[in-house]
Amino acid sequence: MIVRPEQSWLRKLFSWRGSIMRKIAPQLCFFIVLNIAYLYLLPLLHLHGIIAKESSFYFIGISISISVFLGFRNNTAWLRYWEARKLWGDLLIVSRSLMREAINTTTASTKDKKELLDLVVTYCITLKSRLRHGPVPVSRMLGYQQLTTPCNALLQNIGLWLYQHRPNELVYRNFNHYLNQMGTIQGGCERISNTPIPYAYSLLLHRTIGIFCAIYPLLLIHDFGFLTLLFSIFTTYALLALDAIATELEDPFGTEDNDLPLSAICNAIEIDLREMLHDGLIPPKMKPDANYRLL
Numbered sequence: 075m076i077v078r079p080e081q082s083w084l085r086k087l088f089s090w091r092g093s094i095m096r097k098i099a100p101q102l103c104f105f106i107v108l109n110i111a112y113l114y115l116l117p118l119l120h121l122h123g124i125i126a127k128e129s130s131f132y133f134i135g136i137s138i139s140i141s142v143f144l145g146f147r148n149n150t151a152w153l154r155y156w157e158a159r160k161l162w163g164d165l166l167i168v169s170r171s172l173m174r175e176a177i178n179t180t181t182a183s184t185k186d187k188k189e190l191l192d193l194v195v196t197y198c199i200t201l202k203s204r205l206r207h208g209p210v211p212v213s214r215m216l217g218y219q220q221l222t223t224p225c226n227a228l229l230q231n232i233g234l235w236l237y238q239h240r241p242n243e244l245v246y247r248n249f250n251h252y253l254n255q256m257g258t259i260q261g262g263c264e265r266i267s268n269t270p271i272p273y274a275y276s277l278l279l280h281r282t283i284g285i286f287c288a289i290y291p292l293l294l295i296h297d298f299g300f301l302t303l304l305f306s307i308f309t310t311y312a313l314l315a316l317d318a319i320a321t322e323l324e325d326p327f328g329t330e331d332n333d334l335p336l337s338a339i340c341n342a343i344e345i346d347l348r349e350m351l352h353d354g355l356i357p358p359k360m361k362p363d364a365n366y367r368l369l
Contacts, residue, residue, distance in 0.1 A: 094322075094332075098314040105310045109291045109303050116295050137309055140286060143279060144316045147271065151323035154266050155334070158326040161262045162339050165201075166346075168259070169194050172252040173347045180239040184351070190235050191351055195344045197228040201260060202336040205267050205327035225260055229253060263327070271324050283313045335360075335368040 176182070176190055203210055210224055221227055233253050240246040287310045294302040322332045341360045348356045362368045 094315050094318045097318045098311070101314055102307070102311060105287050106303070106307060108288060109306050112291050112295060113300065113303070116292070136286065137290070137313070140279075140282060140313060141316070143282075144313065144320065147275070147279060148316060148320045148323070150271060151320040155323045155326040158263065158266050158334055161259050161266075162334060162336065165198065165256065165259045166339060166343055168252050168255045169198065169343050170346055170350070172249070172256075173350050175245070175248055175252070176236065176239070177350060179241050179245045181241065182239045186235075186239065187351055188353065190232065191347050191353070193228060193232050193235065194347060195340070197225060197232065197256070198340045198343050200228060201225050201263065202327075202340055205263055205336070206329065229257060229260075267325070267327055276321075276324075279317060283317055287313065329369055331367055337369045 173191065173194065177187060180187075182190075200210055204223075204225060233250070236249040236253070237246060240249065287306075290309065291302050291306040294305055319332070322328075322330050326334045327336060338360045341357060345356055345359060360368065
């Protein structure tokens with residue numbers, strides 16, 4: 075995730091720090107070169123009687139149609155991002171509530187409560203690692219690396235701790251309610267991570283955009299001449315940028331600039347829980363790096 079500093083509108087317009095601009099730069103440069111080549115090759119085509127006589131406004135309509143399809147894909151990707159953001163926000167709330175209930179209602183020692191704290195923090199970090207398809211942290215999950223779903227094992231251990239330290243059955247029901255919420259959050263995150271947008275749909279859009287951006291300038295040169303470069307590049311930039319944004323948002327748990335800052339959320343959860351327990355090992359709050367990225 076990128077945390078944007080305050081900038082003037084002109085600096086924002088020409089900013090190079092955004093991952094979208096960096097991603098589409100090679101394709102954009104290719105189409106710029108292609109447009110310049112068209113300006114010099116078109117007179118040669120005219121000598122052989124090859125002239126595009128169709129109105130350029132027809133193809134402007136086609137670009138709008140492609141934008142509509144891109145908008146549908148972007149909306150789908152944004153809904154995935156929004157749901158993932160909401161799920162991790164709920165995980166923060168549930169973690170706080172569970173820890174508060176354990177501190178206020180159980181008679182466990184401070185050492186035992188720190189054990190619960192470590193289990194909850196380890197659960198969040200492990201869930202983040204699994205969603206990013208990375209290895210389970212060895213220092214946090216000693217003995218769980220070989221499990222297919224280590225998060226389930228951690229939830230079970232949290233449940234055992236809560237059952238052993240329950241003051242009565244009514245309080246344990248509350249504990250179990252929080253555990254069920256954590257399981258629901260985990261299932262929602264796994265559903266998003268394991269169900270990508272259909273590849274055939276994305277591939278069709280990639281090819282359609284590429285072909286359209288290559289053909290579109292030929293229809294404008296006859297009417298606009300050198301101004302074709304300006305009109306064509308603007309359209310190409312918009313289509314490529316929309317496609318790149320959807321590709322990033324499609325997997326909100328990744329490590330790209332516009333993905334969710336899962337490490338920062340886990341860091342916030344650990345800080346909150348340790349402060350609730352008055353623990354002295356409070357980690358420093360994560361801040362954006364030199365490129366304003368917060369992972």
